[in-house]
Amino acid sequence: MAMKIKKGDNVIVIAGKDKDKEGKVLSVDMKNHRVVVEGVNVVKRHTKANQMNPNGGIIEKEAPIDISNVMYCVNGKGVRVGFDVKDGKKVRINKKTGDVL
DSSP states (O other): OOOOOTTOEEEOOOSSSTTEEEEEEEEEEETTTTTEESSEEEEEEEOOSSSTTTTEEEEEOOOOOOOGEEEEEEEEEEEOEEEEEETTEEEEEETTTTTOO
């Protein structure tokens, strides 16, 4: 199955506690259908002191959310993504306008 959301895309959250937040996709887990979005679903992680983090303490980081809860974002609005073949190459398109993403 082709993924309609890729790393680096600008997306908007359409469901959950962070609804209507926008952010950039940091990573995509194709196996579990989850994405990590910058500034969305931030959780606190209590860490022990170690060599990389000598002080330890509470670290805030983004946790993955289901890919069905995000939509590709263009000009602050979510758009549906489709696929089309242009010049012998499969490309993602905006379903509403037909523009190549």
